[in-house]
Amino acid sequence: MSVRLYVGNLPQTFDAKELEALFSSVGEGVRFKAVNDRETGASRGFGFANVDDQKLAEAVIEQLNGRDFGGNALRIEISERRDSRSPAGGERRGNGPAPTAARKAVNKVVHSDSVDTEAPDPRWAGELAKLKALLANQTVGV
Helix, strand or coil: CCCCEEEEECCCCCCCHHHHHHCCCCCCCCCEEEECCCCCCEEEEEEEECCHHHHHHHHHHEEEEEEEECCECCEEECCCCHHHHCCCHHCCCCCCCCHHHHHHCCCCCCCCCCCCCCEEEEEECHHHHHHHHHHHHCCCCC
């Protein structure tokens, strides 16, 4: 079974062949794909490596995580699958589910041009309400 690894903290400009050589020094069966900016084509500083088996993936992480590459310490870890996280912005473009009410913020603050001097700062209103509720629920034994 193939294991997908996140490879982060890559330099903005790097030689892909040099990075592939670094992976092949650990073992054969590692395929790397850098993530580039859609508009400029420049590296976004991370990518993903597909590794043939779990033992090789663990060896890659053990040997290369934190290793210097192009002046940066590589960050390598097992990648989470998208379905186990919240969907990325690109997944909702027509083929993914629409945003649900559960994902919307409950205490969403809407900006208002009229400022009420008596009202708390709207950026902290939700937190203030929680603190007031906690205080109301506290009982002090004297």
